Amino acid sequence: MLPLSLYDSIESAWCPGCGNFPMLKAFKQALAELEIRPQDLVVVSAIGQSSKFPHYLKCNTFNGIHGRALPVATGIRLANPGLKVVVTVGDGDQYGEGGNHLLAAFRRNPDLTLVVHNNQIYALTKGQASPTSDQGTKDTLHPQGVPYPPLHPLALAVAQDCSWVGRSFAGMPQHLTEMYKKALTHKGMAFLEVLQPCVSFNKINTYEWYRQRVYEVETRPDYAPGDELWAYRVAKEWGERIPIGVIYLNPRPTLEESFPQLKDGPLAGRLPERPLAELLAEFS
Amino acid sequence: MPIDLNILIGGAAGQGVHSITTPLAKSLVRAGARVVVVQDYQSRIRGGHIFNLLRVSDAPLAGPREGVDLLVALNQETVTLHLPELSPSGFLIYDADLVKEVPAGVAALGLSLEELLPGTKAGEIAVNAGASGAILGLLDVPVTGLAQMLAESFAAKGEEVAGWNKQAATRGWELAQKFPHPVSLAGLTPPAPPRLLLSGHEAVAMGALMAGLTFISGYPMTPWTSLFNAVAQRSLKYGVVLEQAEDEISAINMAIGASYAGARAMTGTSGGGFCLMTEAVGLATMTETPLVVVVAQRPGPSTGLPTRTSQGDLQFVLWAGQDDGPRAVLAPGSPAQGYALALKAFDLAERYQLPVFILTDQYFADSQHTCRAEDFPARRIPFALDLKPAGGVYERYALTQSGISPRRLPGFGPELVVADSDEHTPDGHLTEDLGVRVQMHDKRLRKLTAMAGEMRGLTTAGDPEAPVVLMCWGSSLGPVSEAVSRLQAEKVAVRMVHLSELWPFPREAVMKALQGAQKLVVAEQNASGQLARLLRQETGLTATQAVRRYDGRPFTPEYILRGLAGVV
Numbered sequence A: 001m002l003p004l005s006l007y008d009s010i011e012s013a014w015c016p017g018c019g020n021f022p023m024l025k026a027f028k029q030a031l032a033e034l035e036i037r038p039q040d041l042v043v044v045s046a047i048g049q050s051s052k053f054p055h056y057l058k059c060n061t062f063n064g065i066h067g068r069a070l071p072v073a074t075g076i077r078l079a080n081p082g083l084k085v086v087v088t089v090g091d092g093d094q095y096g097e098g099g100n101h102l103l104a105a106f107r108r109n110p111d112l113t114l115v116v117h118n119n120q121i122y123a124l125t126k127g128q129a130s131p132t133s134d135q136g137t138k139d140t141l142h143p144q145g146v147p148y149p150p151l152h153p154l155a156l157a158v159a160q161d162c163s164w165v166g167r168s169f170a171g172m173p174q175h176l177t178e179m180y181k182k183a184l185t186h187k188g189m190a191f192l193e194v195l196q197p198c199v200s201f202n203k204i205n206t207y208e209w210y211r212q213r214v215y216e217v218e219t220r221p222d223y224a225p226g227d228e229l230w231a232y233r234v235a236k237e238w239g240e241r242i243p244i245g246v247i248y249l250n251p252r253p254t255l256e257e258s259f260p261q262l263k264d265g266p267l268a269g270r271l272p273e274r275p276l277a278e279l280l281a282e283f284s
Numbered sequence B: 001m002p003i004d005l006n007i008l009i010g011g012a013a014g015q016g017v018h019s020i021t022t023p024l025a026k027s028l029v030r031a032g033a034r035v036v037v038v039q040d041y042q043s044r045i046r047g048g049h050i051f052n053l054l055r056v057s058d059a060p061l062a063g064p065r066e067g068v069d070l071l072v073a074l075n076q077e078t079v080t081l082h083l084p085e086l087s088p089s090g091f092l093i094y095d096a097d098l099v100k101e102v103p104a105g106v107a108a109l110g111l112s113l114e115e116l117l118p119g120t121k122a123g124e125i126a127v128n129a130g131a132s133g134a135i136l137g138l139l140d141v142p143v144t145g146l147a148q149m150l151a152e153s154f155a156a157k158g159e160e161v162a163g164w165n166k167q168a169a170t171r172g173w174e175l176a177q178k179f180p181h182p183v184s185l186a187g188l189t190p191p192a193p194p195r196l197l198l199s200g201h202e203a204v205a206m207g208a209l210m211a212g213l214t215f216i217s218g219y220p221m222t223p224w225t226s227l228f229n230a231v232a233q234r235s236l237k238y239g240v241v242l243e244q245a246e247d248e249i250s251a252i253n254m255a256i257g258a259s260y261a262g263a264r265a266m267t268g269t270s271g272g273g274f275c276l277m278t279e280a281v282g283l284a285t286m287t288e289t290p291l292v293v294v295v296a297q298r299p300g301p302s303t304g305l306p307t308r309t310s311q312g313d314l315q316f317v318l319w320a321g322q323d324d325g326p327r328a329v330l331a332p333g334s335p336a337q338g339y340a341l342a343l344k345a346f347d348l349a350e351r352y353q354l355p356v357f358i359l360t361d362q363y364f365a366d367s368q369h370t371c372r373a374e375d376f377p378a379r380r381i382p383f384a385l386d387l388k389p390a391g392g393v394y395e396r397y398a399l400t401q402s403g404i405s406p407r408r409l410p411g412f413g414p415e416l417v418v419a420d421s422d423e424h425t426p427d428g429h430l431t432e433d434l435g436v437r438v439q440m441h442d443k444r445l446r447k448l449t450a451m452a453g454e455m456r457g458l459t460t461a462g463d464p465e466a467p468v469v470l471m472c473w474g475s476s477l478g479p480v481s482e483a484v485s486r487l488q489a490e491k492v493a494v495r496m497v498h499l500s501e502l503w504p505f506p507r508e509a510v511m512k513a514l515q516g517a518q519k520l521v522v523a524e525q526n527a528s529g530q531l532a533r534l535l536r537q538e539t540g541l542t543a544t545q546a547v548r549r550y551d552g553r554p555f556t557p558e559y560i561l562r563g564l565a566g567v568v
Helices: A020-034 A050-056 A069-079 A091-097 A099-108 A153-159 A173-185 A207-213 A228-235 A276-283 B017-031 B076-085 B126-138 B144-153 B159-177 B200-210 B225-232 B248-260 B271-287 B314-319 B335-352 B362-366 B434-452 B474-489 B507-513 B530-539 B557-563
Strands: A041-045 A060-063 A084-090 A113-118 A164-169 A190-195 A214-216 A242-249 B004-013 B034-040 B047-057 B068-073 B086-095 B108-111 B196-199 B215-218 B241-244 B265-269 B291-297 B328-330 B355-361 B368-371 B418-420 B458-462 B468-473 B494-499 B501-503 B519-524 B545-548
Touching (some): A020 A050, A020 A113, A020 A173, A050 A084, A060 A069, A069 A084, A069 A091, A069 A099, A069 B215, A069 B241, A069 B248, A084 A091, A091 A113, A091 A153, A099 A153, A099 B248, A113 A173, A153 A164, A153 A190, A153 A228, A153 A242, A173 A190, A173 A242, A207 A214, A228 A242, A276 B196, A276 B200, B004 B076, B017 B034, B017 B144, B047 B076, B068 B076, B068 B126, B086 B126, B108 B126, B108 B159, B144 B159, B196 B200, B200 B225, B200 B291, B200 B362, B200 B368, B215 B225, B225 B241, B225 B291, B225 B362, B241 B248, B248 B265, B248 B271, B271 B291, B271 B418, B291 B335, B291 B362, B314 B328, B314 B355, B314 B501, B314 B530, B328 B335, B335 B355, B335 B368, B335 B434, B355 B362, B362 B474, B458 B474, B468 B474, B474 B494, B474 B557, B494 B507, B507 B530, B519 B530, B519 B557, B545 B557
Parallel strands (some): A041 A060, A041 A084, A060 B418, A113 A190, A164 A190, A214 A242, B004 B068, B068 B086, B086 B108, B215 B241, B215 B265, B265 B291, B291 B355, B328 B355, B468 B494
Antiparallel strands (some): A164 A242, B034 B368, B196 B368, B328 B501, B458 B494
C-alpha cells in the first residue's frame, strides 16, 4: 500500500459536511491500496462542486467544461491507454448537460471509471432541480414542484450494455472504498454512482434519508449481476429501498481494443515517419 | 492560344455523374492535360439536378470558368438547363435512352445501351462509360487507359460488369472518332508519375498526415465530411485513430483530450457544427492545448445551403469563444496551399499551444486540380515538448515572457500535468485571485505577438504598381488571379493581393502590398464584406469597391470581371 499523503493537494472549497469529503478520502484510500501512483492517473472532471475533486487530489488533471468530461476522457484513453483514467462529475453535469455523451460512452466502452456524485440537486448554481430530483421537488425554478419523474441512470446504463454498473453511498466510507477498488480494477467502462448528500441545498435527501433506505444488493438471495433483466429490475428500484453494490457485470471488448493502431503502444508522443513519395502515391 | 475546354456533365443524383467524371478526369491528367473539376450538387441522395464541370487545358489552370464546350446530358433536364450555355462550336453527348428531344442544329452524339452493348443485360448506367469513352474519342485521347481504369474499378462487381464498362467505353470512343472536333489533345506529352489530381480537402489531409496526425474525431457534415473521409480511408495504414463522435461537441472535446495526452490531434466541421464547438474553442485556449480545427464553410445562417459554397464564417471563426483568446486562422486558396497550411497549422498549434483554424469551403473542399509533386515538399513538425523528467517544481502554466509554458504529457514522468478550464494558478489549480487572472490572461495573449511575426501567406499577382488592387482570401485565389491575368492581357493595369494567413493579421505585409492603391476592390463570397471589415479594423484602410457573391456558387473569373465593370 502507498502512503495516503502521496495524494494530498491544495485545500478544498467545499461546504463543511459535504458528501464530497468522504468521497475524496475513500478514493485516496482505494488508490493507495491499489498502488496507483499519481503520475499514472488522470482525473477528468467538468463543472460543478464535484468537478473540483481532482484539484484536491494530487494527480494529472483535466478539468474541462460542463457535461463534456467523458469525451475528453475518451480522447485521453485513445491517446494513451497506459493511463488510468477516472471521470468525476455531478448528476446535473453528466445526466443533464452531458446526457448524449453518457449514452455514447456506454456503447463505446472505453476502459475508464465514471464516478457520478449524485446529490439530486444543482449545488454550484444554488439549489435548482437536477435530472435525478424527485417529482414534486420544489426549488426556485419550480415553485410548484418538478412536474416529471427522475431519470434512472443505472437502469439506462444496464439497458445500454454498460460493462460495469454499481452504486455506493458517501455515508458508508468502507463500502465506498471497496466500490472504488472494484470500479478501478474493472476492464472497460465502470459506472459508479455515489449518493452524496448536499448539506446546503437538499434538505430532503439527507444522510439520514439515505441511511434508512440503502441496502447492500449482494445480500439479496437472488443476487445475479450477470443477468441483464435482473439488473434492470434492481436498477429501477428507488424509494423505500435503494440498492447499493455491484448491480450489473457485462464484460465485453473495450473501445481501445477495437483500434489496431494502438497495438504499437500509445499515440502519445508518437511522431510517425510518413515518406512523402508514399503519401503522394496514396493520393495520386 | 492554349487549349481551354469546358466540359459539363449533368444529370440526376444517383445517375452516375461522378462515375463519369472521375475516370475521365484521371484519363485526361494521364494524357498530359491540366484539369480542374468542380462539383455542383444538391442536398439529396437521388434525383434533382447535379453537374460536374471539367475544365481542360494544356497550360496551368487557376480554377473554373463559365461557358460549356462539351455537354454530357444524362437526362432531358440537363439539356434544357445547360444547352443555352453551349458555345456555338460546342458538342452534345447524351443518353439516347433518356433524352428524347435534342434541338436541331446542335452537333450531337446520342448513345443508347443497345448500340453500346448490343444483346447484353447491362444496366443503363453503362451508358456513362460510353460517354466517357466518347469524350476521349472527340479529343483524340487513346481509350485504352480509361477502359483499363473502368475494368479495374468495376472488377468488384464481377467480370461481366467490368467487361461491359470496358466495352461501352471503347464503343463510345469509336463512335465519337467519326465526328470532327476543334480541340485535340493528341499533341500532349503524358507526364511521369505521380500524376496528381487532388481536391483541396485531400491536400489538407495529406498535409495533416505529413505533419504527424495521429488522432482525428468528427461528426459527418457537408462539406467537412470529405476531409474526414480522406483521412478515414488511410487511417489504418498510417496509424491514425479516428472516432466518429456523437456530436460536434464531443468531437472537439475528444480531440482536446487526445492532444492533452500527447496525440497530434485534429477535428473539423461546418456551419452549425462549429457553433456547437465554440465553447470548447475556449477550452483549448484556456487549457493551452494544441488543436487543429478545420471549418469547411457553407452558406448559412442555420442549416443554410448544405452543399453550396461560402466564405461567410471568417468573422465568426476569428472571434468564436468567450473573452479574448489567442488563435491562428489560415485559409488556403489551392491544394498546394492546403497542404502547406495544414503543416503550418500543426506547427503553430504545437509550438504556441492553442487552437489553429483552417478555413476551407465547399468549392475548395470538393474541386479537384492537377498538381505537381513539387507543390508538396516534405516537412517534419517536431514535438515542442520535453519528455525527460524536469526535476524540481513543474508548473504547467508557468508565467513566461513568450507566453508559452513548458508542456508535458501525463504519464511520461513524475511531473503532474494539471490542466484547467477555470482561471488557474501557474500550477494549474483553479483560482479566484484576480491578480493571477490578469497575469494569466496577459500570458496567453502574449503568444499573439510572436506568432504575428510568423504570418506570411500573401500572394500577389499582376502589375505591382497598378492603381487598382483586387484583394481576396481563401478559395477565391484561382478565379481572382485569372480575372487579373485576363485584364492584364487587355492591358489594364491591375494587381491582386490574396491572403491565406488571416490571423494574427499580417498588418505590415498587407500595408506594404497595398501601397499606391487608388482603388481597392475586395472580392469575397459573403454579403457583408468580412475581409473588408477585418482590413479596416486592422489597418484603417477602407475598400473603395466590393465584388461579392453569396448565392452558393463559387466565384468565376467572368463573375469577377462583371463585378469590376465601371471600376477598371
